[in-house]
Amino acid sequence: MEKDKYSQVPNPLILMNEANKEKYSESFLALCALQHVQANREVRQCQMPAATTPSLSDSKYFDKTACLDNGLWAIDELVHPIVSRMEYHFSKWSEQPEFIFALVYKITKDFMDGVDDVLQPLIDKARLVGLSAKESWVTGMVKMLLGYLETQIFPPLVTAYHRTDDKLEVHSSWMHLNDQMITFDKRMQLLADSGIQKVALVSEGLSRSLSVFSIYVGHSDWLRIWADIELNSAQNKLKSELEDEASWLCSIDPQDELGHQETTARFLLSTREDYKAPPVSEFVVKTASTMIERSHALPTKGTKIQYCRSTSVQFLNDFFVLLHEGCEALQLPNTALQDESLLKASYAINAARYCEYVVREWGEDTAFMELGAHGNYVDGNQEQIHKHSAQRQCSFFADEIAFLVKLGTDFLEQVMSSILIEFEDLSWDYVQSIGSSNEQNRPDDQVPDEENLEVLPGFVASLEVLRERTTKLKLYLNSKDFLDLWRSIAEGLDYFVYSSIRWGQVKFSDPAVVQLRVDTKALLRIFRPYCSRPEAFFPFVTDSLKLLTMRETDAQYFLEALKKGKDNSKSGLRQHGLHHVDASQAVKVLRSRKSGG
Structure with a gap:
């Protein structure tokens, strides 16, 4: 031969x-x-x-x-x-x-x-x-x-x-x-x-x-042995891959450093590079795909399900748990933020999102759609890593997809919380002093030139750290998650600044209002590379500035109207360009004007 x-x-x-x-x-x-x-x-x-x-x-x-x-x-x-x-x-x-x-x-x-x-x-x-x-x-x-x-x-x-x-x-x-x-x-x-x-x-x-x-088909014990051998081989290869530090390093597109939304925001993500996922995620996907291809040789649905659950699905689950444990070990909300922590968390999130995309693609394949209805089959020795499947999709990988979605969402929230906590710690003294006349080094009746006015020193450090964090995250995170993250951070900052001001207790002089507007513009400039109108994500601070900068006569009339309930409807507030504060909040802000009675 x-x-x-x-x-x-x-x-x-x-x-x-x-x-x-x-x-x-x-x-x-x-x-x-x-x-x-x-x-x-x-x-x-x-x-x-x-x-x-x-x-x-x-x-x-x-x-x-x-x-x-x-x-x-x-x-x-x-x-x-x-x-x-x-x-x-x-x-x-x-x-x-x-x-x-x-x-x-x-x-x-x-x-x-x-x-x-x-x-x-x-x-x-x-x-x-x-x-x-x-x-x-x-x-x-x-x-x-x-x-x-x-x-x-x-x-x-x-x-x-x-x-x-x-x-x-x-x-x-x-x-x-x-x-x-x-x-x-x-x-x-x-x-x-x-x-x-x-x-x-x-x-x-x-x-x-x-x-x-x-x-x-007639020897399920032999099928289990084969599955164990395949899984063991894949796990050993993954272990070697994880020992290589380069497996977790992802090259960054130089264009991302420009910070321009028009050139860098890509939302049709399909490749590992699009998701900025580390190379190890590609290895995991290809290894699982190889085991899935082997399952096609099996002649019955039952054997295919048993083999896939015991090999490719278990292999993926082990890696997903590894991602989860890696993020948990960072303890983001409880420790001082470091660039390395943000990098590791970002790469884990990117890996989860890329794996989620691939697994969804697999689940939509005809072969797996046929197995989806039989997806309740689980080998007796296998443990599911995701137990919350009450809203189970008609997908063979429903539990895995749900786990990845939750993993990515949870750790994005942790990154956001860490940044907000850090900003709050750095700017606490500043926000407590907003509107206080003793912060102004000039007579109350002397309105400063807004164009030449600098940000208050107590606010500079928090802004610089926030700028550094968002810039780094834009480099590290995939574009979809970064979009959600910076918007959530902006909304969190808006709530923090607005709720920290003692409305109704402090009295804003005209210089204090100008200073607040200067400081707010500095805060908005951090998000301007990602959005043409970042003030849309600071609705309460923006509405408050509108009330504080109204003409004296208009402010007095509006305040009286709100007190008497004449202008208590949403339409009345919208006539003044106010879309987020309600009537009671608007009254407190107007009462914080020094000459607002």
Whole structure:
């Protein structure tokens, strides 16, 4: 075979003389007729309890073909004498299964033309409509190989797996065997598909028996061993990947440093680079994808679900837990913020978002949509990392997606809280002194020039730190989450500044109002690179400044109207451009004007 000069195995179907051929044909037809009768008998027995149901007549053809989906007896009898010859060679190749699969494929292929020329006319004469001699021949050879694998190849592997402490060699042998099975299945399916055009229902039934992976259907314990081996191999590779610090480092686009929304905000994210996720997330996705591809070789939904839950899903869950634990270890709201903490948290969030995107894509694949309805199956030894599935989506990865969404949201909130707490600590003295006349180094009646007025020194440090944090986060975080984050930070700052001012107790002089407006503009400038109108995210501070800067006569009239309830409706407030403060809040702000009575 290495030199590709092997001779074709003589086909006895072609070598038969006319007398033997006629006798064989009679025997073949008789056996087909017997199987046909048996199929009809089984259909009648299945339909007996529900004979009154008219719809059963529509499914009669499918039921009948289902009785034939395990191949034709007549062709199975042709396989039997060949098996004894082949098993002699198989016994020498227990450590080299690739030779076993190669020999079975070679014999199957060499006999294919004779099977089609001699047996297909006999199947048609037997009126087994839609059945292919080629496919039945392939099915028979696969069943033969399945029997040998089940009795001679897998049992020693299982024994070695349970008895050997050093399982590395067993793992390697098992994975090699499965690789060979996958390749063999694909080659045999191509041979089977080279037959006549098949009826869809017949094809669906027969194709189930064309896979050597059917061996796992009747041996769930063997399937668990295979899944454990695959998972163990993937986890070892991940462990090596995590030990490399470069796996967590992500290159930053130089354009992001410009800080211009027009050039950097990309919201159609699809690649790892778009999500700014570390390389380890790509490794995890590809490794899980490889295991998922292997699951396609399994012939039934039950085995596919069991294998996927025990391998790819468990592998993903382990990584997701790792991301969660990494963020928890940072203790963001409880410690002083550091650039390294923001970087690690950002990369973990980016990794979660990228994995969420990929897993959603997988869940929308047709193969997984079919498994979604059966997604409640869970291997008894597997623990789910996400228990809150009351609003479970119709998706195979519903729990995993929910866990990733919660992970990303929770840690974005922690980053936001950390920044707000830090800002509050740095600016507490400043906000407590807003509106106090002793903060002004000039007479109350002297209104300063706003263009030349500087931010109060007590507010400068908090603004600088806030600018640094938002700039870093823009570099580190993916664009979607950064958009949500800076808006949430802005709204939190608006609430903090507004609620910290002792409205109704302090009295704002005109210089104090000008100073507050200067300080507010400095705060808004931090967010201007990300939005053309950042004041929209500071609604309460903006409305308060509108009230404080109203003309004296308008302010007095408006205050009196609010007190008397004449202007207490939302429409009245909107006429003055106030869309967020209510009437009682507006009264407190107006009373804080020094000349507002």
